[in-house]
Amino acid sequence: MRSRNIKPGFFINESLSEVDCATRLLFIGIWCFADREGRFEWKPKKIHAAIFPYDHDFDIENMLCNLMSLHLITCQDKVGYIPRFREHQHPHPHEAKSKLPAYNEQIQEDTKCNEMSLQVMKCQADIRILGYSDSINPPIPPCGEILEKPKRKKRISELPKDQLESFKKFWAVWPKHIAQADAEKAWLKISPTNGQVEVICHAVERWKKSQKWQENNGEFIPYPATWLNGKRWRDEIKSTVIENYHQNVIKCGDESIFADPEK
Numbered sequence: 001m002r003s004r005n006i007k008p009g010f011f012i013n014e015s016l017s018e019v020d021c022a023t024r025l026l027f028i029g030i031w032c033f034a035d036r037e038g039r040f041e042w043k044p045k046k047i048h049a050a051i052f053p054y055d056h057d058f059d060i061e062n063m064l065c066n067l068m069s070l071h072l073i074t075c076q077d078k079v080g081y082i083p084r085f086r087e088h089q090h091p092h093p094h095e096a097k098s099k100l101p102a103y104n105e106q107i108q109e110d111t112k113c114n115e116m117s118l119q120v121m122k123c124q125a126d127i128r129i130l131g132y133s134d135s136i137n138p139p140i141p142p143c144g145e146i147l148e149k150p151k152r153k154k155r156i157s158e159l160p161k162d163q164l165e166s167f168k169k170f171w172a173v174w175p176k177h178i179a180q181a182d183a184e185k186a187w188l189k190i191s192p193t194n195g196q197v198e199v200i201c202h203a204v205e206r207w208k209k210s211q212k213w214q215e216n217n218g219e220f221i222p223y224p225a226t227w228l229n230g231k232r233w234r235d236e237i238k239s240t241v242i243e244n245y246h247q248n249v250i251k252c253g254d255e256s257i258f259a260d261p262e263k
Contacts, residue, residue, distance in 0.1 A: 001050060004031040004089055015070050023063045026051060027072060030082065031089065038085025039100040042078045057182040057225045076103060159184050166197045173204045174224050175213070182225035190228060203233030 006028060010016070016024050029051030034040040040047075044060040052058055067073045074081050081103045159167055167187045171177065192200060207213050213221050
């Protein structure tokens, strides 16, 4: 990984608003993963390990394809390219030279992804020639036409009917509705019985009352898939009342002056 610069324009780039926060973070990580010419090995598992070493719930291949569909990166012969990389980045002069081949604009084969989920620019000429795009403000495609972005189809769950019904109960009580697809995969892996569903939902309600989850408007609430994969419903937690009680005891240093809040 290398040191790179981030320009203020990145945070207000409308093209990047089409993808989620994790994919935007992946794009930044690719800058550090790529060599001094903006080239990198198109190896999703290796990219995942380098940029998200502590997060295992992301579909890196799909995220790369989303960036590719926005023309922020491209791929040719298992090598990834960041268009106009050197216009925005100034690598250290002693950084090692690139060992990967330069992008070949003469190749006429379509460079596209089987899992591409965002077809924002529909121009076929644009899909063929992916080497011109500006990483900050992509220009209009060569054909001069940007088709209207198609409406996204309503997501269809892959869960079996019985597990889908139980998952809906869990999803109804979970405080932050993010990364639902990953949460469903984690739920299917567990495949809880009716009794376990009640235990899990009850545990979520208890966690929602904990000081940790209430802090900073829920900043520390984990991704639902992470919580499920870790079987966190088994964890012991203290209610906010108990936590505040013990914090007050520590501050005053005399437990005898406090009444037990549970009595």
